Amino acid sequence: MTLTPLQTLGIILAVAAGTQLTRWLPFWLFPEKKQPPAVVAYLGKVLPPAMMGLLVVYCLRSISWLSAPHGAPELIAIAAVAGLHLWKRNVLLSIAGGTVLSIAGGTVLYMVLVQAVFV
Numbered sequence: 534m535t536l537t538p539l540q541t542l543g544i545i546l547a548v549a550a551g552t553q554l555t556r557w558l559p560f561w562l563f564p565e566k567k568q569p570p571a572v573v574a575y576l577g578k579v580l581p582p583a584m585m586g587l588l589v590v591y592c593l594r595s596i597s598w599l600s601a602p603h604g605a606p607e608l609i610a611i612a613a614v615a616g617l618h619l620w621k622r623n624v625l626l627s628i629a630g631g632t633v634l635s636i637a638g639g640t641v642l643y644m645v646l647v648q649a650v651f652v
Contacts, residue, residue, distance in 0.1 A: 606646035614639035 536544070563569045569577075589611070596604040617638070 602651040606643055606651050609646060610639045610643035613642050 563573065593604070593607060596607055598604055
């Protein structure tokens with residue numbers, strides 16, 4: 534199916550408007566000088582750790598715990614990343630510049646373990 538230039542422009546404008554709306558809406562609903570509702574404050578505290586837990590469970594979902602290597606490469610890489618975070622005590626380590634050291638480092642460690650150690 535081929536779109537006309539007007540249809541293409543309409544789609545681009547709709548996507549841009551939706552993106553901008555989702556970026557501005559929190560600032561409109563919860564101004565800086567106004568206290569957010571208790572449920573929003575609660576969700577702001579519990580959702581980040583819950584999402585990290587969900588991602589860990591998702592990443593470990595296909596491991597065969599009963600056959601070799603019994604999830605050892607995954608658990609070693611997770612322990613290395615968690616150890617780095619506990620050592621540095623820096624939340625931004627996994628968000629900003631430390632991503633290369635932590636997440637990519639964990640990925641590199643995992644790949645080395647899978648390709649060279651647990652062959």
